[in-house]
Structures are given as C-alpha cells and as structure tokens.
Amino acid sequence: MTDSYYAGVYWPARLEFAEECARRSATFFRLLSQCDEIYARWFEQGDSVEEALQREFMPDYATFLRFFQQQENQLGKDGFSLGAWTGHTEDGRGGMVRLTCGDASGAYPNCCVLYLPWPEVEPKSARVMTTPVLVNVLRAMVLAWEPLFGVVATxxxxxxxxxxxxxxxxxxxxxxxxxxxxxxxxxxxxxxxxxxxxxxxxxxxxxxxxxxxxxxxxxxxxxxxxxxxxxxxxxxxxx
Structure with a gap:
C-alpha cells in the first residue's frame, strides 16, 4: 500500500481581510516554489481535469486578492477558502493545496494543507519526499501563515x-x-x-x-x- 503524505499547518480563529490573506498566500506560494520545481506552476480547480488545465494562474498578490474578492471563495461573514493544484493529472504526482484563512469565528478552522507526491508512483518525485526539501516546505508554511501547529505525516x-x-x-x-x-x-x-x-x-x-x-x-x-x-x-x- 502506498503511503500518502501531506504537510499541514493550523492556527486558531484570526480575523484577516482579503488583503492580508492575499499577502500571506503570495508569500507561501513564492517560498514553496523555491523548494522544488514541481511547485512552479499552479492551476485553479475545475469541474473536470480539462477545465482545470485551462485555469493556470500566477500566484501573486493581485491574483489572490481577486480570488478572495469572489463570492465562491468567501466563507460566511469572514474567512476565505481556496484550492489549487500543480496540473499533474496522474494520481500521486505533483501536489494540491487546500487553504482556509481569515476566519474569526472558528466555524471554518484556518489551515493550509499541501498533499505531497508519491515517490513509489513517480521516482522523480522522490527528491521532494526527503527531509531537506520537506523542512523547507514546512518552513515556507510557517513563515507565511504563522500557525500554532504544523506536521508532515500520513x-x-x-x-x-x-x-x-x-x-x-x-x-x-x-x-x-x-x-x-x-x-x-x-x-x-x-x-x-x-x-x-x-x-x-x-x-x-x-x-x-x-x-x-x-x-x-x-x-x-x-x-x-x-x-x-x-x-x-x-x-x-x-x-
């Protein structure tokens, strides 16, 4: 059985507006891109693989601010959510990010989770699943989001x-x-x-x-x- 690893950071209710969440998101994706080349390209999620592959985006402040100003990415009175992936269509290759930020109520726990590649499926991905690279991945998450707790595990x-x-x-x-x-x-x-x-x-x-x-x-x-x-x-x- 293939172990599926993830990196996640978690923080308590913390009111942050779209501008601050966009700044933190841009910082995270910039630092993540420096960890490995598979994190250089990002796509919005879609109703199908074909649709999602047409939705590549530049992970910068302006893009994230636009995302968080869209109703589909807003959670209640405050808080934002976002899903993104690296465009690798085969199971176990590339990665996917699930993000919830800015929530002050506790109804939508704030977190940033990165699903990691499977080295058994994609040998080239084995370079990501090493201690030095994943230390940098977790550091990127911490520096961007300032969580209370973070982990890499299955x-x-x-x-x-x-x-x-x-x-x-x-x-x-x-x-x-x-x-x-x-x-x-x-x-x-x-x-x-x-x-x-x-x-x-x-x-x-x-x-x-x-x-x-x-x-x-x-x-x-x-x-x-x-x-x-x-x-x-x-x-x-x-x-």
Missing amino acids: HEFRQAMRPARDPRGFAGWLTYLSRARGEVPPLPPPVRTEPVEDKGTLMILAPERLSASNPEHLLLGRRVQEALDAKGLLRPVLS
Missing part, C-alpha cells in the same frame, strides 16, 4: 497517534510548534530540532519517512508525543 500515522475524535496535535515525521505554545523539552534521539526564525521550533523525528506500518516508527512517535503532551504543547489549536 493520515494513517495520525490515526495511530491519536483516537479519531481527539482534537490535539500529534507527533509526525516533521512537527512544528509555535513558541507561543511554550518551550520544547529535550527529546529522545534521533530527534533533532531547529528554530524557524523567531516563530517556533521544527522537530525532525527521523531522517527517513515515518510510516504507520513500522512499529519502531510508531514507538518513536509515541515517545516524542508523550514528552510534548507532558508540557501541554499539543493541546487543540482552537483551545
């Missing part, structure tokens, strides 16, 4: 770390915590940490991809998670 790994309805964060292959959450304690080897400017701490649990099918990976994840839970660092983002 849904299967998340489910192994927490019960399905547990809203707390979890320890993934890569894990980010804002400094607003508190100080990260010493963690067991081979975990290493590095700062993301003055925003927070990025934890790299292992140099290789963590999989829910590997008992040693699960054990490492649980040890790290227990250390973070003991300090209350993984409490729900909306709390």
Whole structure:
C-alpha cells in the first residue's frame, strides 16, 4: 500500500481581510516554489481535469486578492477558502493545496494543507519526499501563515497517534510548534530540532519517512508525543 503524505499547518480563529490573506498566500506560494520545481506552476480547480488545465494562474498578490474578492471563495461573514493544484493529472504526482484563512469565528478552522507526491508512483518525485526539501516546505508554511501547529505525516500515522475524535496535535515525521505554545523539552534521539526564525521550533523525528506500518516508527512517535503532551504543547489549536 502506498503511503500518502501531506504537510499541514493550523492556527486558531484570526480575523484577516482579503488583503492580508492575499499577502500571506503570495508569500507561501513564492517560498514553496523555491523548494522544488514541481511547485512552479499552479492551476485553479475545475469541474473536470480539462477545465482545470485551462485555469493556470500566477500566484501573486493581485491574483489572490481577486480570488478572495469572489463570492465562491468567501466563507460566511469572514474567512476565505481556496484550492489549487500543480496540473499533474496522474494520481500521486505533483501536489494540491487546500487553504482556509481569515476566519474569526472558528466555524471554518484556518489551515493550509499541501498533499505531497508519491515517490513509489513517480521516482522523480522522490527528491521532494526527503527531509531537506520537506523542512523547507514546512518552513515556507510557517513563515507565511504563522500557525500554532504544523506536521508532515500520513493520515494513517495520525490515526495511530491519536483516537479519531481527539482534537490535539500529534507527533509526525516533521512537527512544528509555535513558541507561543511554550518551550520544547529535550527529546529522545534521533530527534533533532531547529528554530524557524523567531516563530517556533521544527522537530525532525527521523531522517527517513515515518510510516504507520513500522512499529519502531510508531514507538518513536509515541515517545516524542508523550514528552510534548507532558508540557501541554499539543493541546487543540482552537483551545
């Protein structure tokens, strides 16, 4: 079975108008494009692949401001949503972004999620699924969105770390915590940490991809998670 990885960052209710969300979006896509060439081109989503491939866009401030001023991308009284993809039509190639920002009510949790390529399907994508590249991807997300929590993992790994309805964060292959959450304690080897400017701490649990099918990976994840839970660092983002 192919593991499907994603990178996601999450932050609480935070009122931001279209202009601020457009600025953050442009920053994110600019930084993401520097991580790997597969993130150089972006397309709006459409009702069909053929339609979507006709909707390439320039990921700059003016474009995002136009998107967020359109009713179809607005959520209630405040908040915005957007979906974009890299135009790779085969399953497991390229990537897709799902974004919700600007919501102040908590009704539409703010997040930015990037679905990552499958290296088993596309060998050239293996270069993306490496620690150095994904550290830069998660850094791009943090610098653009200033979240409380971020992670690179699979849904299967998340489910192994927490019960399905547990809203707390979890320890993934890569894990980010804002400094607003508190100080990260010493963690067991081979975990290493590095700062993301003055925003927070990025934890790299292992140099290789963590999989829910590997008992040693699960054990490492649980040890790290227990250390973070003991300090209350993984409490729900909306709390």
